[in-house]
Amino acid sequence: MTTTDIPAFPTGTILGYPRIGRRRELKKAIEAFWGGRIDAAELEAAAAGLRRATRQRLAGLGLGRRDSSIPESFSFYDQVLDAAVTVGAIPARFADLVDADGHLDLAGYFTLARGAGDNLPLEMTKWFDSNYHYLVPEIGPETRFHLASDRIVREFEEAVADGYLTRPVIVGPVTFLLLAKPSDGAPAGFHPLDRLADLLPVYQDLIERLAVAGAEWVQLDEPALVSESIDIPRERTLAAVAQAYAALGGLDTRPGLFVAAPYGSLDDALAVLATAPIEAIGLDLVRGTVPAAVPGLKDKTLVGGVIDGHNIWRGDLAAAFDHARRLETLSPNVAVSTSTSLVHLPHDVADETKLGPELAGWLAFADQKIGQVATLARGLATGRETIQAHLDAATASLASRRVSPGVRDGAVRSRLEILTPADFSRGDYESRVAAQAAVLDLPPLPTTTIGSFPQTGDIRRARARLVAGDLSPADYRDVMRAEIARVVQLQEDLGLDVLVHGEPERNDMVQYFAENLDGFAVTENGWVQSYGTRCTRPSILWGDVSRPRPITVEWSSYTQTLTEKPVKGMLTGPVTILAWSFVRDDQPLGETARQVALALRDEIGDLEAAGIRVVQVDEPALRELLPLKKKDHADYLDWSVGSFRLATAGVADQTQIHTHLCYSEFGVVIDAIRNLDADVTSIEAARSKMEVVTDIQASGFDHGIGPGVYDIHSPRVPGVPEITELLERALEAIPARQVWVNPDCGLKTRGYAETVDSLRNIVDATRAVRATLV
Incomplete structure (x- = not known):
């Protein structure tokens, strides 16, 4: 479609959803594939079934089937690895895994993540300030970028065939290169961002193919834009953002471009995105605040990430609604979303039977967060009074937390109040070295x-039997002691x-x-x-x-x-x-x-x-x-x-x-x-x-x-x-x-x-x- 045909962005959405399955179905299927108990076709079928169940669940929770509010954010292992495989960024040591057309099968995909023989896997590190780990792409002057996988397009088409118009999600080109490391053969001073101009045609190709498949919106995740911890001059990052989105937004035929920037405030990157030829900008209003007006912002849809996607508390829904309303002073087009992907959260509080009703009432897992997004979106569309009961219920939950026994313990707080600097300091290090050498003799x-x-199957079974009451604490202790003795002897x-x-x-x-x-x-x-x-x-x-x-x-x-x-x-x-x-x-x-x-x-x-x-x-x-x-x-x-x-x-x-x-x-x-x-x-x-x-x-x-x-x-x-x-x-x-x-x-x-x-x-x-x- 042309940019004049792009429909309105959905009033409520999420940036992503847990992909492991409510009972870790994906984990079990992948590990069965690794163990040779199922083949690639069976793994693909299991994954397709999980994606279908996810779309159905999200629609049932209040996201639209045909308005692009459901993100197509599935991954077999990691979204950064997916981006690397999509654009053909395969390290030379894995060249034998790639077929004549440059494609990588599932077994090869997992080999990049896990290594094989003398070939080390891709390095792994933490995804911003979360406990999620991503695989680090390796890029050098020799990396040949091309559209090596159309899986993103095929998964969108799978959704369409099932009656859903979803929103494909991919790591944006600037974040992808900023998170990559130079390949082993890269010259001194090289940075993967040097290859941006060579990478952008691949993203253009992908976006055009999604347009042909019928996608109305595409989400490009650019969390690197909120981080000051990336070792590259900020001016260069901002220039790369301008270059990337001028190229992608300049396509004659494309879906709407939604650039999401979770985990913090965009700060000076907001002005660059505001003047770029994109249609929607995602703002994390949990970690960040409602920004000041900048030129071009009134022409964008501002997607306010007002529901915390990083923590499980029910939160202050009234304050979240007020944050979303304040965005209307910057643009007439406002939507609400989660602040981050919900991949950081469990699926559903309703799956928990032992938390107790009071604690459970304070919580919102992924499914409850979607309900909150749907509520706020309805309020934006029909007025605050139509959702006031929901806002009041969340406010009452906050009040109950503040006065509940155990939330504040006087003895604990008194102990903190009497701490002195001496409680935080040990003796001289060299003296400690000498004392420890005499005792340990290493x-x-x-x-x-x-x-x-x-942790063997026998260990896990013993723990499960203890929890179920089938093994006494004394017998469990004996089992654990026997295992400890075995480990010590080993x-x-x-x-x-x-x-x-x-x-x-x-x-x-x-x-x-x-x-x-x-x-x-x-x-x-x-x-x-x-x-x-x-x-x-x-x-x-x-x-x-x-x-x-x-x-x-x-x-x-x-x-x-x-x-x-x-x-x-x-x-x-x-x-x-x-x-x-x-x-x-x-x-x-x-x-x-x-x-x-x-x-x-x-x-x-x-x-x-x-x-x-x-x-x-x-x-x-x-x-x-x-x-x-x-x-x-x-x-x-x-x-x-x-x-x-x-x-x-x-x-x-x-x-x-x-x-x-x-x-x-x-x-x-x-x-x-x-x-x-x-x-x-x-x-x-x-x-x-x-x-x-x-x-x-x-x-x-x-x-x-x-x-x-x-x-x-x-x-x-x-x-x-x-x-x-x-x-x-x-x-x-x-x-x-x-x-x-x-x-x-x-x-x-x-x-x-x-x-x-x-x-x-x-x-x-x-x-x-x-x-x-x-």
């Missing part, structure tokens, strides 16, 4: 793991230096603590995609936090009786507990973090008293929560680092404190990591081939550091030569006295065969490198 390049070992046989108990009793590194701390609730079916087929159930942090009793001491103490080697007590840190939970929105995050930190401080003190001399407090989410706006960094780093120090500063010099960070772009938060003052920090490094050691060297970081040598997010087993090369690369930049050797992350999701082989190779490589040290 070799150079000490080896350890991050904490968890594979580590002894392999020759690891600092051992762990393997965490068989833990369902999830956050949920386990949530189940043992006051102020939390857990869900039955609140599954959220973390990456690929990896799903988690974030806990709900609804009230003041305290620890009613010790949580991990019994397991760690038992483990230490099985070995003469030091055993690590394993805890999840306060920032990660917040990041991987749905956190209360009625007080500052820093206050909540300090409450969690005090509970962990009590646990660490009990571990130390029980004779545990190494305690690891994992903070893989430290970088994840870093605000996208630089003006907010100082406050965040103050409370996040402070909460870790509050948790860990109560121990003696002889007790070694470890922490762990993964997919955290170490160099971005190097000062914060130094300020954590952990004795040893383990980090992700294998998938990026030790790129991080350059940042470590440049920073002068002088504490213990364990750059990972085994990428546990892939099923491949790294060989001794590969691990040796990674270790040698680390030692070129970091003094050997600082270096620890460990996997990138916990081993929970891996199988035992690959885990044992990989750990054996780690130990063998470490022994060989040790022999070369002077």
